[in-house]
Amino acid sequence: MGTEENQELNARKAWELEYQKASLRDSNFETMSGVPVEPVYGDDLFPGQYPYTRGIYPSMYRSRLWTMRMFAGFGTAEDTNLRFKELLRNGGTGLSTAFDMPTLMGRDSDSEWSLGEVGRAGVAVDTLADMEDLFADIDLSQVSTSMTINGPAATLLAMYVAVAEQTGVEPHQLAGTIQNDILKEYQAQKEYIYPPRPSMRIVTDMVKYTTAEMPKWHPISISGYHIREAGSTAAQELAFTLANGFSYVEAAIAAGQNVNEFGKRLSFFFNSHSDFFEEIGKFRAARRIWARWMKERYGATDEKAMLCRFHTQTAGVSLTAQQPEINIARVGIQALAAALGGTQSLHTDSFDEALALPTEDAARIALRTQQIVAHETGVVNVADPLGGSPYVEWMTDEMERQAEAIFAHLDDLGNGSILEGTFNGIENGYFVGEIADAAYRFEREVNSGRRIIVGVNEFTDGDNPEDRNLLRIGAETEEYQLKRLNDVKTKRNQEHVNSALSEITAVASDPTRNLMPAIIAAVKTYATEEEIANAMEVVFGTYVEKAIV
């Protein structure tokens, strides 16, 4: 027997040992016709084995299905609380919070910038009182919560910790994720407050705090989703996202953190678009690249710190306003790609999202769509079922090759530091330029008819705009929220607020101190999100993007 065969045999044996340790779901793991299937097929690399191209766990979905995490939030905190409870009753297994634009930008509902935006695209949170309403009657030690917020992430995390504390739940019991991926804000989503460098200090403080106090919490969800939505290609999404990940790793190492400790707590968030095999190749390449870089470049030795765990959301940008009901098919295909790509959690978009925020019915259909993928298609029985296909393996290699070329450019731009390369790429317009070029190329293809979008530039019959039932958020949300904020401001102890805010400014001025304890103390005084943002802004300044087309 040759050495190569020996290695293959050893890889299989090692995998079998790990697989046998895993607890499995109660299922027959056979086809609809009763044919039993193996947990994985192939000979050389197995799931759960470095570099994890085939999945991060030996038994993948045989042990646990992906978390069906539906992003929700609109109107007041009370409205969203009802939607959360509805999702939990319907079999959703994690909460995911969408905040409104003012909250995402660190502005209060009564700011002049907030006019027309309060509670529209997500829930409005001004003070701890709103957070109390948002999670009322939900046992925070039993759910995992994802909060999609970046610029003011530290404040929202502080509020979550404070709400939990009120109900006797300690920080170490809290499970969840806060997006807190500030780098992609400058590249794609544009929800920043401070310039990149002080923003990175806040992120690093949060990594330190959660590593010490909240072992079940993921302090950064490194997000390619928005980069893709802004118009990038699949390979750019992959490369920019992982490069941002490398940047956070370099910043944390520079701050004295142990790569094996915080590396375990990083997670990713990718887009699942419509080009089926390109997406699957992208997911597989992401795991392989991350593992290699964490091990070889950043010196991780704990395998758990090399794992690219990711959440996936189907591509909002692929949804059409024309014949919106056909978006259900697009979402189904994208959800299937995410499952075949080995995602750890999934949000499926509602078919009406190109028109408005989803109605409850549309959100239910979206959840049902991924339940069909999970429970009816059988793809969960076998890990990485497409692994070994020459096309899928080639696509995985191609995604990796394109991503490595981008890493080389950033490394060069930063003189051997991806973090500095990323800062420089933000400053010189590299990221926004690349994304805008890709978006324009795509639009030209659609416009010329060389790329067909069903219902938009072909097959356009059957659109019935008059039949649409859209979610409308009235002005009463804004009125309610303004009154609520005013009430809180009247009742709180202003002296306590002022001294807590001064303390934040003092800590912000001293880079050796961690901002988190001061922010937690401030939210407990019912200081508003904007007051806390301003207390840091006096030290950190603000960021204004150069307008480049």
Next chain:
Amino acid sequence: MGDHQQRVILAKLGLDGHDRGIKVVARILRDAGMEVIYLGLRQTTASIVAAAEEEDADAIGLSMHNAGHLTLGPKMAEAITAAGLDIPLIIGGIVPDEDVEELMNTGIAAVLGPGASAEEVVATVQDAISARDKA
């Protein structure tokens, strides 16, 4: 007006940061021979009016994706009128069909929804400008 190169101000009003669409529209209008001045994110009605005056713009285009169009659209139209400018305001982005009429009644010249082709974008802007010139 004749050979005058049409000059269009594009901007994102308020907090909404979705700028994919407006950047594509900027390039489409440029390719069609117009001069485009993109002001970027987080503009106010005052900063947009000031730019329109300074640049002697023929039209203003706003992109809206956060359901704020019924509040911010009319507010922008009012600011344009209050400044004594007689130029069309065009809104693009996520605007439900049933809101279009209301917007048109509050002084917005045209609304471009998702999926509008490059030709529609150019024609809409040109028609809005020439309707104003004839009026």
